[in-house]
Amino acid sequence: MVSRSRFFSPRLTVGNRPGASASPGCMTLFFGVFLLFGLGFLGFFGYQAWKEVRVRTVYRETTCVILNKRLKENSDSDGTTYAPEFTFRYTVDGRDYTCTGYDSFGATSSGRQGKLRVLAEYEIGGAYPCWYDPDDPERAVLVRKVSWMYAFGLIPLVFVGIGLGGVVWGVRNLGKSPEEQSASRAPAKGGALQPDWTQVLPPVKVVPGQFLAKRLQRGTSQGCELGGLLLFSLFWNGIVSVFVWHVVQEWQSGHRPYFLTLFMTPFLLVGVACALWLIRQLLVAGGVKETLVEIEREPVRPGETVSLRFAQPGPLSLYGLSARLICEEKISYTRGTDTYHESHVCEDRELFQMPAMQVPAGSSWDQTVSLTLPDDAMHSFHAGHNDLVWKIVVKGEIKKWPDFEHAFPFRVVTPKARRELE
Known part of the structure; x- marks a missing residue:
């Protein structure tokens, strides 16, 4: 059964229209602020983490005497935050030192009762373990623990990721007009492919086949994915x-x-x-051993008939195994500073549907089918804002095991393009 929707021309998508995207220079500055903000806060938390690592690996343990203790308070428009603060004395190499603090982070936070409970754990005049910096004995902490404040260090990672991605995009497109940005990799006027087919066609992995000419490879290798x-x-x-x-x-x-x-x-x-x-x-x-998909010819022309061979090695107990021909167009466009992504299934055809079966160890189930592409099939392309990908999708439902679904892309090209590629 064939389910087909209309094809969207790369020359008519919103993302390729002049004026549809913001200036690369403005976007670079905008995302640069994100990046600097994220790096600044990440540097702060990184410095605090470095101090904590020193406390755990370099600082030496000794005994101290608590001289004083108090609840430290900081008040501002957002409210009041608290931290336990101790003054304690310790001896290093026969010399007495006095230090004020608690942990290496030294930050205040909400939760007054929790800080009071910490103060209650120490008595003035009591002896407790503490840790000092051998390179600077005047620095010491009363506890060695990871502050929950480090959790906020996860937030700058988001800003760094967004900012870095935006800056890279802006720099790559700096000085280009919207028309140049979309036309640099898009099909030429009139729908004809550009002379450099390898830059227009989507990347596809193929190797020599055992029974047919080519063996299709998964779009993303299993090793890279894992x-x-x-x-x-x-x-x-x-x-x-x-x-x-x-x-x-x-x-x-x-x-x-x-x-x-x-x-x-x-x-x-x-x-x-x-x-x-x-x-x-x-x-x-x-x-599960990976399904093998071989094709008679690759790339394929519109209207052409080719043989496909599927092989599923065992041992495997299946509820069902199916394969479909999928053609999917992906579109990206901008509105203001927002980028949108859409996908449209242009072709969806069942190639085969096998019922429950058992594939013994050391053997392989195989099936050969004929595939005829439509005469008006759109050729594959990989442009700035549009991608059209043809692929074979194999789905297996396995008994008492996670199901799998693998995509094997291939290329559809015009006769002229295939002659030049060959």
């Missing part, structure tokens, strides 16, 4: 786990860090979701 997901998961959860551990310690010590718990909950949920998705993808990668 590697990127693993790195992001380790980076995100590594940062979040530090603060989660601190929250757990606070609850175990009898404190009630309600605000910090609520603040960290969404970050924790993102980390859990990322970890679960990584586990799912690892199960698919480790328990």
